[in-house]
Amino acid sequence: MPIHEKHLIRPENLVSHENLVIDGIDVSGDWSTFIRSRVVPDYNENLQEEIEALPGGEFIHRCWQCGSCTNSCTMNAVNPDFNPRYWIYLIRMGFESELVRDKDIIWQCVSCNKCTYACPRDVVPEGVMKATAHWLEHKGYTPKSPSMVFDEVFSEQVIERGKIEDGEVVLNFLTRTHQKLTQPWLIEMVKRLMKHLPVKMLATLGLATIFKPRTKGWGPARDAIKDYVKERDEAATDALGPHIAYKKPETPEQIAAE
Amino acid sequence: MSETKKYKKVAYYPGCALEGTAQPYDHSTKALGKALGLELEEVKNWNCCGAMEVKNIDPKIQTYLSSRVMSIAANEMGHDVVMAPCNGCYHNLKKAEYDLAHDEGSKEVVEKISKKAGHETYKAGQVETIHALDWIKDSIGEEGLKERVKNSLNGMKIANYYGCMYVRPRHIFPEKDQGPGSESTSAPHFMDDLLEAAGAENVDFPLKTACCGGAHTLSDSDTSTKLVLNILEAAEASGAEVIATECPTCHSGLEMHQIRAEKVLGRKTNVKIVYFTQLLGMAMGLSAKKVGVHQNISDSMDLMKEKGLA
Numbered sequence: 001m002p003i004h005e006k007h008l009i010r011p012e013n014l015v016s017h018e019n020l021v022i023d024g025i026d027v028s029g030d031w032s033t034f035i036r037s038r039v040v041p042d043y044n045e046n047l048q049e050e051i052e053a054l055p056g057g058e059f060i061h062r063c064w065q066c067g068s069c070t071n072s073c074t075m076n077a078v079n080p081d082f083n084p085r086y087w088i089y090l091i092r093m094g095f096e097s098e099l100v101r102d103k104d105i106i107w108q109c110v111s112c113n114k115c116t117y118a119c120p121r122d123v124v125p126e127g128v129m130k131a132t133a134h135w136l137e138h139k140g141y142t143p144k145s146p147s148m149v150f151d152e153v154f155s156e157q158v159i160e161r162g163k164i165e166d167g168e169v170v171l172n173f174l175t176r177t178h179q180k181l182t183q184p185w186l187i188e189m190v191k192r193l194m195k196h197l198p199v200k201m202l203a204t205l206g207l208a209t210i211f212k213p214r215t216k217g218w219g220p221a222r223d224a225i226k227d228y229v230k231e232r233d234e235a236a237t238d239a240l241g242p243h244i245a246y247k248k249p250e251t252p253e254q255i256a257a258e
Numbered sequence: 259m260s261e262t263k264k265y266k267k268v269a270y271y272p273g274c275a276l277e278g279t280a281q282p283y284d285h286s287t288k289a290l291g292k293a294l295g296l297e298l299e300e301v302k303n304w305n306c307c308g309a310m311e312v313k314n315i316d317p318k319i320q321t322y323l324s325s326r327v328m329s330i331a332a333n334e335m336g337h338d339v340v341m342a343p344c345n346g347c348y349h350n351l352k353k354a355e356y357d358l359a360h361d362e363g364s365k366e367v368v369e370k371i372s373k374k375a376g377h378e379t380y381k382a383g384q385v386e387t388i389h390a391l392d393w394i395k396d397s398i399g400e401e402g403l404k405e406r407v408k409n410s411l412n413g414m415k416i417a418n419y420y421g422c423m424y425v426r427p428r429h430i431f432p433e434k435d436q437g438p439g440s441e442s443t444s445a446p447h448f449m450d451d452l453l454e455a456a457g458a459e460n461v462d463f464p465l466k467t468a469c470c471g472g473a474h475t476l477s478d479s480d481t482s483t484k485l486v487l488n489i490l491e492a493a494e495a496s497g498a499e500v501i502a503t504e505c506p507t508c509h510s511g512l513e514m515h516q517i518r519a520e521k522v523l524g525r526k527t528n529v530k531i532v533y534f535t536q537l538l539g540m541a542m543g544l545s546a547k548k549v550g551v552h553q554n555i556s557d558s559m560d561l562m563k564e565k566g567l568a
Contacts, residue, residue: 055317074469078484108478110485111310112469113426117443124427130314146477147314154311158323162305166278173476185521189514192555213277216303221326224374225319228367232316 013038044096051091054134056127063088069115069125075108082108084115084125087132099132100141107133107145149176159225162215265388265397269337270298271327273347273506274306280344280506282550286535287343287390289549293542294398294406301331301340307350309507310473317357318367324354325368328387329380343390343535345505349423349430351387356430358382389424390535391448391504392441400455408543410457412565416537417463417498417529418449419489421508425467449504449534456541461496465489472507475514483522486515490527499561502534509533513555530558540567 016033020026044050051057067085075082082105090099109129116126136142144152153172157164174181215221276284291298304327306312308320328351331337342348357364359382372379388396398406425431425443434441441448446467450460468489471482490512493501503509512531520526532554539549546552546568552559562568 074471074485075481078481108474108481110469110471110478110481111473112422114422114469116427117425122429134314147474150474150477151311151314154309155315155319158306158308158312159319163277164274164306164309166275170476177477185514185518188521189517189555192517192557195557213274215305218303218305221305221371221375221377224371225322227374228319228371229316 040095040097042097044094047094047096047099048092051128051131051135054131054138056124056129057131057135058127059121059123060088060091060128060131062121063092063123064121065089066120068118068120069123072114072118074110074112074114075105079105079108081105084109084129088123088125088128091128091132100136103136103142106136107142107147109133146173146177149173159222159229161212162218162221163213165213168212265296265339265341265393267297267299268339268341268388268393269331269335269385270300271304271331271340271342271347271351272300273304273342273344274309275344275346275506275510279510282553283343283506283509283533283535285553286533286539286549289544290394290535290539290542293539293544294394296393296397298341299335299337301327302334303330307347309346309350313350318364319371320350321354321357321364322368322371324350325358325372325380326375326377327351328354328385329372329378332380332384333378337385339386339388341388341390341393343504344507345389345421345423346507348387348389352430354380355382355387389504391424391452394452394538395448400451403452403455403538403541407456407541409541409567411453411537411541411567412457413459414457414537414565415461415497415499416453416458417461417493417496417501418446418453418466418534419463419493419501419503419508419512420446420449420466421472421503421505422467422469423505423507449502453502453534453537456538458537461493461498463493463496463498465492468492470508470511470515472505472511475507475511479515479518480522482511483515483518486512487519487523487525487527490516490519490529491525493529494527498529500530500532500537500558502532502537504534510555516556530561531556532558 013036014033015036016030017028019028020032048060051060065085070076070083070085073082073084081102087099087102087106106129109126111126113126116124119125133145137144137148150173153176154164154169157169272284288298305323307327308323312323313320328340331340340351342351358368358380369379425446428435428443431443434443454460469485470489471478471485475482501512503512509531516527516531532551536549536551540546540562546559546562551562551568559568
């Protein structure tokens with residue numbers, strides 16, 4: 001469905017009655033269909049500023065809505081609802097509730113940078129997608145996305161030791177997102193890996209999981225980065241305004257609504 | 259060519275993947291360099307560049323991570339060229355270079371952290387970052403390779419897959435798109451040129467710079483599987499026997515999701531996935547084992563035997 005139609009007329013805003021008689025005239029079914037008038041109750045004047053304050057969102061004001069980003073988008077080809085141009089429009093207009101409708105897919109941006117490549121205005125839409133995904137988490141609209149969990153697992157290791165160990169990143173990620181290690185494709189991959197690997201490489205990979213690789217002399221850099229993170233977080237808390245803590249759905253109705 | 263000896267000795271930044279899952283890429287790059295008489299000196303005490311993850315936590319920390327690697331190469335080892343075979347490392351070093359030259363905020367943060375960490379701050383322009391493709395292309399070149407071929411790839415049908423990070427976004431690669439001889443960001447050709455010189459037949463592959471979904475290879479596996487399957491099927495439709503890769507993330511992504519597509523979606527593809535350094539190494543007369551073909555998950559030993567390379 002083209003975006004402008006979807007934007008204006010949503011199925012839940014269409015009202016029709018199975019049986020309706022007005023002034024003695026039967027207007028059941030399609031005859032009684034009408035569209036609920038559309039009201040934007042939570043227009044957020046600061047939405048653009050909020051996104052601009054987050055890393056990646058700095059240049060959103062440059063957008064002139066040509067649609068090159070959506071046209072070139074890898075994710076748009078997989079899911080037509082993934083529409084960077086539309087989200088940039090909503091942010092600039094302050095349509096917060098409309099933007100939040102797509103809260104569960106915005107994090108899926110794969111950072112292929114085709115949009116950044118195509119953008120004639122240097123908006124860096126890839127950065128805007130990351131900023132928006134962060135904004136949704138900061139505001140409490142979504143829990144941490146799997147991608148965010150992965151980024152955190154990865155960054156923690158880098159900051160702590162200067163290097164990562166692939167096996168450990170994968171394990172920590174799967175554990176933190178409560179995924180099984182016994183998925184058939186994962187087992188098949190390990191099987192194929194084992195089939196040809198020489199003992200020596202298996203030994204190095206094995207040792208790496210026990211004796212974590214770390215950068216020699218990393219200590220001072222680690223401390224310096226941690227200091228920076230602390231200062232930055234304090235500044236960011238002030239910039240973003242009030243946060244709504246994300247509440248995990250508990251009742252069946254809430255879970256269904258998720 | 260006057261530039262023939264350009265990259266005879268460079269600083270080598272392998273990165274985390276080449277120490278872990280992409281060991282075959284590391285081994286084959288070193289072996290290929292040795293066979294071609296190119297010297298690699300590993301960057302001392304290097305750290306992770308932040309890959310595609312740290313930037314989402316904080317882009318400025320990512321810039322610092324890359325700047326530290328370049329600072330060591332320049333200030334402690336006296337190099338003016340850093341070679342990174344991994345697309346992610348290559349991309350991030352290039353991006354840090356751009357940010358440090360153009361963004362005051364990044365520069366400030368990098369200066370502050372470097373000072374506290376007790377090493378010299380990297381200044382834009384101190385080193386040139388190159389990819390393994392530039393390294394071979396500009397030091398040996400196609401003509402040089404042709405002279406050195408001992409074991410031609412014999413018309414092996416290859417789809418060259420470059421991925422995202424090698425070409426996008428354009429502004430961090432000022433040396434690309436500079437006319438004849440330079441790399442193109444829309445239709446890259448360095449790998450095609452090199453493999454053709456080694457005797458391969460490059461197929462007409464439309465998805466050279468498509469995305470494999472590497473950034474979400476685990477966190478959004480279903481999407482990655484779809485994207486990879488698209489690449490694998492397009493390569494097969496183009497008549498390729500092998501997909502040549504130049505990025506450990508793409509490589510392991512293609513290998514992993516080839517299996518996942520078979521197991522989860524029931525779509526089996528037979529195209530083999532091999533690092534371009536492995537292919538060039540074999541063409542230079544190195545054995546398939548020496549360049550680690552047997553260590554790839556995608557099993558291409560039989561094909562290499564058939565082609566007289568193993």
